[in-house]
Amino acid sequence: MKRLSPIITSVLASMFCLAGLAAQAQDKFPSKPVRVLVPYAPGGATDIVARIIGEQMRQALGQNFVVENKPGAFGILAIEEMARARPDGYTLQVGNVTTNAISPVIVADKFKINYDRDVTPVTNLIDVPAFLVVTTTNFAVKDVKELIDYARKNPGKLRYGTVGAGSYPHYDMAYFAKRAGDLDMVAIHNKAGASGVINDMITGDTQVSFLNVASTAAQVRGGKLKPIAVVNHTRLAAYPDVPTMAEVGYPDVGTIAWNAMFAPAATPKPVLETLHKAAVDAMAAPAANEQLTRQNFNIVPSKSVDEAKAWLANEIATWKKITSQVKIEAAE
Numbered sequence: 001m002k003r004l005s006p007i008i009t010s011v012l013a014s015m016f017c018l019a020g021l022a023a024q025a026q027d028k029f030p031s032k033p034v035r036v037l038v039p040y041a042p043g044g045a046t047d048i049v050a051r052i053i054g055e056q057m058r059q060a061l062g063q064n065f066v067v068e069n070k071p072g073a074f075g076i077l078a079i080e081e082m083a084r085a086r087p088d089g090y091t092l093q094v095g096n097v098t099t100n101a102i103s104p105v106i107v108a109d110k111f112k113i114n115y116d117r118d119v120t121p122v123t124n125l126i127d128v129p130a131f132l133v134v135t136t137t138n139f140a141v142k143d144v145k146e147l148i149d150y151a152r153k154n155p156g157k158l159r160y161g162t163v164g165a166g167s168y169p170h171y172d173m174a175y176f177a178k179r180a181g182d183l184d185m186v187a188i189h190n191k192a193g194a195s196g197v198i199n200d201m202i203t204g205d206t207q208v209s210f211l212n213v214a215s216t217a218a219q220v221r222g223g224k225l226k227p228i229a230v231v232n233h234t235r236l237a238a239y240p241d242v243p244t245m246a247e248v249g250y251p252d253v254g255t256i257a258w259n260a261m262f263a264p265a266a267t268p269k270p271v272l273e274t275l276h277k278a279a280v281d282a283m284a285a286p287a288a289n290e291q292l293t294r295q296n297f298n299i300v301p302s303k304s305v306d307e308a309k310a311w312l313a314n315e316i317a318t319w320k321k322i323t324s325q326v327k328i329e330a331a332e
Contacts, residue, residue, distance in 0.1 A: 050259075079103075159186045
């Protein structure tokens with residue numbers, strides 16, 4: 001057998017080494033911008049969270065995290081586009097309890113993907129406290145008792161806003177009506193998301209809604225909306241006079257919503273772990289942490305990718321139970 005000369009051997013070794021380094025450079029994640037799909041119009045809590053965390057992840061990983069808003073179809077448009085993307089970590093989705101726990105339960109037949117098989121969580125991100133809030137436009141209700149009294153005296157006249165049929169604010173209000181004595185209230189759905197519901201309330205087209213604290217803060221400060229209860233474990237420091245739903249007698253009513261990050265299920269675990277760490281670090285960074293807490297969000301990252309999967313499975317099981325108790329026709 002003819003041996004290679006030392007020079008040729010050295011050249012080949014160098015070539016293999018360079019090839020290996022090139023492969024490592026090519027495999028380094030992320031090496032290009034990452035798309036983050038949000039299933040709502042700009043301005044709501046999910047959009048706010050995606051942008052705050054995306055910007056911090058950009059600083060940590062050196063690539064842009066570009067938020068793209070794709071509202072509609074119960075969140076299915078954004079979810080399916082993400083799930084069908086190449087599973088390489090470059091297409092993500094930030095969704096919430098409505099899009100990523102309720103929709104897969106109540107409109108499973110509308111999905112053209114298998115949600116359980118094709119979608120995986122990267123991490124939970126935040127919990128979102130919500131207000132039971134009333135308009136101050138031609139509406140004199142000041143607390144939950146007065147709201148219930150008004151609804152009883154005016155059957156079919158109290159209109160409540162939701163971000164869509166089958167959304168968690170829709171379930172929350174329907175369950176509140178049931179628990180308060182089968183109140184006759186009318187749901188008004190606004191496809192423009194939280195900003196649309198808020199506009200309906202400011203104009204007086206609707207009188208009451210469950211809306212997250214972040215989306216309503218400016219209108220509450222301006223006196224256009226009045227919070228009469230908060231859906232949270234405790235009263236909020238920024239709103240010490242607003243009682244919790246438990247304090248007003250309805251501890252099981254209202255959803256402490258969440259936002260979470262998702263990826264195509266076939267995404268390699270090392271990539272998921274890179275994204276998980278970057279997201280967790282992003283929320284801990286002083287700038288992002290201050291922005292999120294200022295919005296009254298509770299920062300609740302999953303401890304690991306595996307924990308995130310177990311958490312999502314539990315959430316879906318919970319909403320299967322809830323939706324079996326309160327029947328709502330989800331129509332886009």
